[in-house]
Amino acid sequence: MSSFTAGFIGLGLIGGSIVRAMKYYYPDCRILAFNRSRSTLDYALEEGIIDEALPSINEAFASCDYIFLCAPVETNASCLPLLKPYIKEGMILTDVGSTKTDIHAAVEKNGLNRFFIGGHPMAGSEKTGIRNSKRILLENAYYILTPTKEVDPALVEKYRELVISLKALPLILSCEEHDLSTAAISHLPHLIAASLVNLVKNSDSKKQTMKTIAAGGFKDITRIASSSPEMWEQICATNRDNILIMLNRYIESLEDIRKELTDRNKEGIHNLFAESRDYRNSISDSSQGSLPKSYSLYCDMVDEAGGIAALATILATNGISIKNIGIVHNREFEEAVLHVEFYEEPALKKAAELLRKYRYVIYER
Ligand SMILES: NC(=O)C1=CN([C@@H]2O[C@H](COP(=O)(O)OP(=O)(O)OC[C@H]3O[C@@H](n4cnc5c(N)ncnc54)[C@H](O)[C@@H]3O)[C@@H](O)[C@H]2O)C=CC1
Numbered sequence: 001m002s003s004f005t006a007g008f009i010g011l012g013l014i015g016g017s018i019v020r021a022m023k024y025y026y027p028d029c030r031i032l033a034f035n036r037s038r039s040t041l042d043y044a045l046e047e048g049i050i051d052e053a054l055p056s057i058n059e060a061f062a063s064c065d066y067i068f069l070c071a072p073v074e075t076n077a078s079c080l081p082l083l084k085p086y087i088k089e090g091m092i093l094t095d096v097g098s099t100k101t102d103i104h105a106a107v108e109k110n111g112l113n114r115f116f117i118g119g120h121p122m123a124g125s126e127k128t129g130i131r132n133s134k135r136i137l138l139e140n141a142y143y144i145l146t147p148t149k150e151v152d153p154a155l156v157e158k159y160r161e162l163v164i165s166l167k168a169l170p171l172i173l174s175c176e177e178h179d180l181s182t183a184a185i186s187h188l189p190h191l192i193a194a195s196l197v198n199l200v201k202n203s204d205s206k207k208q209t210m211k212t213i214a215a216g217g218f219k220d221i222t223r224i225a226s227s228s229p230e231m232w233e234q235i236c237a238t239n240r241d242n243i244l245i246m247l248n249r250y251i252e253s254l255e256d257i258r259k260e261l262t263d264r265n266k267e268g269i270h271n272l273f274a275e276s277r278d279y280r281n282s283i284s285d286s287s288q289g290s291l292p293k294s295y296s297l298y299c300d301m302v303d304e305a306g307g308i309a310a311l312a313t314i315l316a317t318n319g320i321s322i323k324n325i326g327i328v329h330n331r332e333f334e335e336a337v338l339h340v341e342f343y344e345e346p347a348l349k350k351a352a353e354l355l356r357k358y359r360y361v362i363y364e365r
């Protein structure tokens, strides 16, 4: 893709990460940005990741090929009337908001359907602000696109290609499917994390024993309770109905657990954990936000001296380079296995095929 001009409204964690990736993969692109606080823009200019800091939503946006709305979701919708005079044919108007039905309704109300392709990178963190932004945040993360029915399919293809070139994984969904799915996998979990943290805060003793001994499990499932209250208040307001559907189902499941505990139903509790373990273990970790993708296979160890050397020789004589090799002992495999990592996917595929021919038992994860 030849170079382009992109305008940003809101330049925090997500906006900042997108401009970093754009500047890295398209050094000639021109980036304009407006942000509520001027210090953010000064920082972005110093970092060399934007070309122009705008004092307001003004006519400079008319020169853009893409406009990205990267503020909290309700704020994004409130910018549309101010932006409307500067939107012209062929432009792609998009957002990165965590909810989609509401912004689609606002776009329609402003008569901008022909230009709008909703966007939502499924990557991020509990941190906020441009200082936490990272070029690789989007890498290997799903990037959901919700085009309107009126937008030209050629623009959708152009945006898909941009997303791919920034190393994310585009996935087209309707805004309804998006909002129900994210209510379950993101919005309700954030509410649960926040309420669990507050439960502990309100149940702890004066000497704060609970806080002191809080261990890995509690910290793992409550990291996202440190997220931005401004952002999450707006997400909850704009996806209320779907979150309520999931919250009601969740309360029912908690009531089932309460009954099983009250009735001392050991089998019920065992089944709860067995079912959740099996499903959790089936969730792929291949799309993991900012973690780079790993091209790995696992191989049953041959129980004889020189086993690793034999396998490495087969790969080397077939011109396949190994990035990393080592023995793993973990709960996923009954016995120890050999973990072999490659630099790219074709090498992984070729190695798996070759080793199977030599009768190795191969697992690809
Ligand atoms: N934090 C995350 O992990 C993810 C967030 N999102 C979505 O991305 C959007 C941005 O979130 P973050 O970058 O995390 O938040 P952030 O708080 O890091 O950045 C938001 C930026 O918008 C600016 N802003 C706020 N009101 C403004 C206004 N009226 N005009 C101009 N600028 C304004 C803020 O100064 C800040 O720089 C939200 O819509 C959120 O739902 C999407 C995926 C992941």
Ligand SMILES: O=C(O)C(=O)Cc1ccc(O)cc1
Pocket: 097, 098, 121, 122, 123, 124, 125, 126, 186, 224
């Ligand atoms: O920090 C995490 O694990 C997140 O879940 C980040 C996140 C927050 C909001 C989104 O819309 C998408 C991703």
